[in-house]
Structure formats: structure tokens, C-alpha cells
Amino acid sequence: MSTHDDNRNPLSPTPRTTLTRAKERGATDRAALDAVLDAGVVCHLAVPLGGSPVALPTIYGRVGDTLYLHGSTGAGNLRAAIDTDICLTVTHVDGLVYARSAMHFSMNYRCAVIRGRAVLVTDGAERDTALRAIVEQAAPGAWDRVRPPNRKEMAATMVLALDLAEASVKVRSGGPNDDEGDIATGGVWAGVVPLRQVWGEPIPADDLEPGIDVPADVLALVAPTAVPVS
Amino acid sequence: MSTHDDNRNPLSPTPRTTLTRAKERGATDRAALDAVLDAGVVCHLAVPLGGSPVALPTIYGRVGDTLYLHGSTGAGNLRAAIDTDICLTVTHVDGLVYARSAMHFSMNYRCAVIRGRAVLVTDGAERDTALRAIVEQAAPGAWDRVRPPNRKEMAATMVLALDLAEASVKVRSGGPNDDEGDIATGGVWAGVVPLRQVWGEPIPADDLEPGIDVPADVLALVAPTAVPVS
Numbered sequence: 422m423s424t425h426d427d428n429r430n431p432l433s434p435t436p437r438t439t440l441t442r443a444k445e446r447g448a449t450d451r452a453a454l455d456a457v458l459d460a461g462v463v464c465h466l467a468v469p470l471g472g473s474p475v476a477l478p479t480i481y482g483r484v485g486d487t488l489y490l491h492g493s494t495g496a497g498n499l500r501a502a503i504d505t506d507i508c509l510t511v512t513h514v515d516g517l518v519y520a521r522s523a524m525h526f527s528m529n530y531r532c533a534v535i536r537g538r539a540v541l542v543t544d545g546a547e548r549d550t551a552l553r554a555i556v557e558q559a560a561p562g563a564w565d566r567v568r569p570p571n572r573k574e575m576a577a578t579m580v581l582a583l584d585l586a587e588a589s590v591k592v593r594s595g596g597p598n599d600d601e602g603d604i605a606t607g608g609v610w611a612g613v614v615p616l617r618q619v620w621g622e623p624i625p626a627d628d629l630e631p632g633i634d635v636p637a638d639v640l641a642l643v644a645p646t647a648v649p650v651s
Numbered sequence: 652m653s654t655h656d657d658n659r660n661p662l663s664p665t666p667r668t669t670l671t672r673a674k675e676r677g678a679t680d681r682a683a684l685d686a687v688l689d690a691g692v693v694c695h696l697a698v699p700l701g702g703s704p705v706a707l708p709t710i711y712g713r714v715g716d717t718l719y720l721h722g723s724t725g726a727g728n729l730r731a732a733i734d735t736d737i738c739l740t741v742t743h744v745d746g747l748v749y750a751r752s753a754m755h756f757s758m759n760y761r762c763a764v765i766r767g768r769a770v771l772v773t774d775g776a777e778r779d780t781a782l783r784a785i786v787e788q789a790a791p792g793a794w795d796r797v798r799p800p801n802r803k804e805m806a807a808t809m810v811l812a813l814d815l816a817e818a819s820v821k822v823r824s825g826g827p828n829d830d831e832g833d834i835a836t837g838g839v840w841a842g843v844v845p846l847r848q849v850w851g852e853p854i855p856a857d858d859l860e861p862g863i864d865v866p867a868d869v870l871a872l873v874a875p876t877a878v879p880v881s
Contacts (some may be wrong), residue, residue, distance in 0.1 A: 437700070437701050462744055462747070462758070462846070463742065463744055463758065463760075465695040465697075465706045465740060465742070466706075467695075467697040467704035467705065467706035467738070468704060469699070469703070469704055470667070471667050472736065473699070473735075473736030473737070473738065473766065474697035474698060474699055474704030474705075474706070474736075474737065474738050475697060475704075475738045475764070475766070476695045476696075476697035476704070476706040476738050476739075476740045476764075477740065477762070477764065478740070478742040478744075478760065478762055480758060505703075506702070506703035506704075507703070507704065508697070508703065508704050508705045508706050509706075510695060510706045510707065510708070512693065512695070512708040514692055514693055514708075514848075516851075517692070517789050517790055517850075517872075519790060519793060519853075519869065520797065521797055521798060522797055522798035522799075522800075522804075523782065523783075523786050523793075523794060523797050523798065523799055523800055524782075524800045524804040524808070526786050526789070526790060526793070526797075528692070528693065528710060528789070530693075530708065532707070532708055534705070534706075534707065536703065536705065552753065552754075553753075556753050556756050559747050559756070559758070560747055560749060560756060563749060563753075563756070564753060566839060566840075567750065567751055567752055567753050567756075567839055568751060568752035568753065568833055568836075568839070569752075569753055570752075570753055570754045574752075574754040578754070596854075596856040596857055596858075597856055599856075599858070603798055604858055606798075607860050607863075608863070609796060609797055609798070609863070610796075610855070610859065610863045610864070610865060610866050610869065611855070611856040611858075611859055612853050612854050612855040612856045612859060612865075613853070613854045613856075614850050614851065614853050614854075614869060614872060614873055615850065615851035615852070615854065616692070616848055616849070616850055616851070617848065617849060617851065618744075618846055618847065618848055618849075619846070619847060619848075619849050620747075620844050620845065620846055621746075621844065621845035621846070621847065622845070623749075623842050623843070623844050624826075624842050624843045624844075624845065625840070625841070625842040626826040626827055626829075626841040626842045626843075627826055628826075628829070628834055628841075629840065629841055629842060630837050633837075633838070633839070633840045634840070635840060635842075636840050639749065639840065639844060642747075642844060643844055
């Protein structure tokens with residue numbers, strides 16, 4: 422079956438985001454894409470720079486079918502992305518898969534890959550919406566309690582948009598896929614060691630004046646996972 | 652001062668890995684590079700594919716001045732990397748920086764970026780060394796307890812090498828860099844919420860026979876951080 426025949430993924434209308442390896446790990450629904458994106462803190466943005474690709478981490482935000490990126494107007498990788506085909510990847514590593522043989526060691530993960538042409542956002546209202554989404558992606562609920570961007574800050578900030586039309590999602594979960602022979606031989610531990618990101622206890626800034634409590638949005642962020650900072 | 656004049660970083664002999672933004676976050680010693688690489692579980696590999704860059708997560712291993720990658724001989728992004736300028740990025744997100752203004756929100760992170768030409772490794776001994784390093788990067792101490800690769804597995808596996816000669820390291824740590832005016836106004840909580848990856852309790856494979864204890868190398872991996880899986 423050719424790659425084109427396999428291309429029935431409603432997430433992606435083109436062959437270049439159609440999975441060619443380990444297709445059983447592919448998710449094909451939009452909800453799966455949104456779930457991977459919305460759970461992320463940083464993405465890796467790959468752009469052509471000086472004739473070869475460069476991937477750098479950056480924060481992002483999603484509004485409907487659009488991902489937004491921002492940065493200084495002087496940031497070389499963002500400038501290189503404008504009106505250019507780029508790739509934006511969000512990866513969660515969920516665990517390490519211990520197998521009975523070296524070649525079956527693996528990772529459990531969720532990964533979303535978006536390809537497309539990045540567009541410079543110039544409309545003022547869309548830029549405001551994008552910046553709010555970028556801050557709230559990592560820090561939900563924070564935007565309304567802090568000082569909004571002023572004119573000078575906005576002038577120094579570039580906002581890029583990337584449509585989610587061309588995307589793929591790949592997920593691996595569960596235990597090792599060992600060979601029957603290795604399972605029959607036995608004697609070797611096999612399983613999964615989960616890996617997850619946890620927020621620690623908030624650390625106030627050195628210059629924070631006394632009497633300012635940790636706000637509710639920060640407490641909500643750390644509540645599920647907070648562990649003492651060692 | 653030109654980019655060339657600034658290029659006194661012994662990690663990188665070329666302008667293209669010389670930082671042009673937030674240079675104060677750059678590390679210039681080899682030990683800093685090794686520390687970021689050695690603490691990682693996955694990297695993002697960016698290659699040109701179909702005329703535009705694609706960044707995908709993959710595991711890796713370091714042996715001295717060389718990073719190794721591996722994968723199926725059919726993996727399109729690895730095949731595209733051979734004898735091609737690629738970028739390999741390892742990122743650790745260490746925390747979320749809450750500021751008093753939206754535009755000073757930031758992340759604490761450690762990031763290593765390697766650029767260079769990936770080379771196909773064909774020497775048998777080097778391939779063995781590379782595969783051991785890749786498994787042991789994520790699962791230290793596991794290699795010697797499990798079945799080594801057989802001839803068929805080795806024939807289906809591609810190993811690539813990337814020299815560490817051209818690299819940059821960028822680190823942000825500490826609290827928010829708020830404007831004096833916002834600090835003076837006061838009333839807004841500011842600080843850092845740490846973020847870290849923790850290993851959970853090992854989960855035995857469904858097909859693991861009774862009586863096999865969790866091995867010492869797995870216990871050592873999870874010991875510093877293991878928390879109950881919820």
C-alpha cells in the first residue's frame with residue numbers, strides 16, 4: 422500500500438505529515454492533537470537558517486486552529502520563519518520501556534508535529550489574543566493579574582501564526598514488545614518506568630515585597646504535583 | 652561589535668552557533684555542554700525533508716566528542732540526515748518564571764544545540780559502542796543484563812554520528828527580571844515555579860514471569876525521585 426493510499430488521516434491533507442513508520446502509533450483525530458498541544462509548556466521550532474535546519478525551544482499558545490509563537494523582533498530564528506515552511510514539534514516523554522533485549526528498549530511518548538508556513542501577525546487585536554494565549558498556555562489564569570504589554574513592548578515583539586491544518590500525532594504507551602523467544606527464555610526484568618513533569622513549590626522573587634500571597638492560579642498549577650524543592 | 656568579534660566561545664568555531672540574543676545566558680565551557688547532554692533522555696533532531704525542516708524526538712548517546720543516533724534503516728528522517736547539515740537540540744525546562752508584567756514571563760531552561768554534518772557509522776565496533784551508549788543514556792546499567800542485538804537486528808539498524816565541535820549552550824535560571832516601575836508599584840506576586848522530570852515506580856510488564864525482582868539499575872534510576880503512580 423503506498424503512502425498516498427494510506428493518507429486517510431483527517432488531521433493532515435498531505436503526504437508529508439502522513440506517518441510512514443510505526444503507523445499504529447498514529448492518532449487521527451483532532452482531539453488527540455489538541456490534547457498533546459494543550460499539555461505542553463515548550464515546543465521545538467525548526468526553521469531553515471543559513472542553509473540548514475535549526476531547532477530551538479520556545480513557548481507557544483493555541484487559539485482554535487492556530488498556533489502562535491512570539492519573540493523579540495530581533496530573534497533570528499523567528500525572522501527566518503516568516504513566510505517560510507517550518508516545523509513545530511511538541512513532545513511529552515511519558516516513560517522508559519525496559520525490554521528483555523537491547524533493541525526493544527523504547528520510550529513512551531506523545532508527540533505532535535505541525536508543518537506549514539508561518540505568517541507574521543500584524544493585526545493588533547490578533548496580536549493581543551496571541552500573546553494572552555502564549556502566556557496562559559504555560560501560566561493559566563495569570564494574564565489578568567499582571568501588567569499588560571505597553572506600546573513599547575508591543576513594538577519590540579513579533580507574533581507568528583501557524584495553521585494546524587497539516588499535523589500528525591504519534592503516541593507510544595504500554596509495556597515492551599519483546600520477541601517471543603526472549604519472553605520464553607525469561608529471567609530478565611521488563612516493564613516501564615514512568616516519567617512525568619511535576620511542578621514544585623513556588624519560590625517568591627528576591628525582590629517581592631512582604632505580604633503578597635501566592636495567587637490562586639499559581640496554587641492551582643502546582644496543586645496536583647507539588648513536591649518540596651530539595 | 653560584530654558577531655565575529657564576539658566569537659570567542661571555545662565550544663564553537665563558527666558564527667552560526669554563536670549566540671546573538673541574550674548572550675549572558677550562554678555557557679562557553681565544554682563541561683556545561685556535556686552536563687546538558689548527559690542529563691537528557693530525548694533530543695530533537697532537525698533535518699531537511701521534502702524541502703523544509705522537520706524536527707522529531709529521538710533518543711541519543713554520547714561517547715566523548717561524538718553524539719550517536721540510531722533507528723530503523725527505513726526511517727526517513729535518519730536517511731535524510733546522512734551527509735547533511737542537521738541540528739540536534741536537547742532542552743530541559745526547569746521552571747516557569749512569573750513576572751509582574753506579561754512580557755517578562757519566562758522559562759528557566761538549559762538548552763544545548765549542536766549543528767554539523769551527520770555521518771553514517773559503518774564500522775562494527777563503533778556501531779556496538781554507539782548502541783550501548785544510546786541505551787545507557789536513558790537506562791544506565793541496563794545493557795549488560797539484556798540480550799545484545801543479533802545479526803538481523805543490527806542489519807536493520809542505522810547508526811549516525813554527529814561531532815560536537817559546533818555547539819552552543821544557553822541557560823536561564825533565577826527569578827523574574829521585572830521593570831523597576833512594576834516592582835515599585837508592587838502588589839503582584841512574582842517568582843518561579845520549578846518544573847522537573849521525575850521517575851515513577853517501575854511497572855512490571857504484563858508478560859513478566861513471577862519472581863523477577865526490579866533490577867538494581869532500575870532502582871538506582873528511580874531512587875532519587877520515585878513517587879507513587881496516581
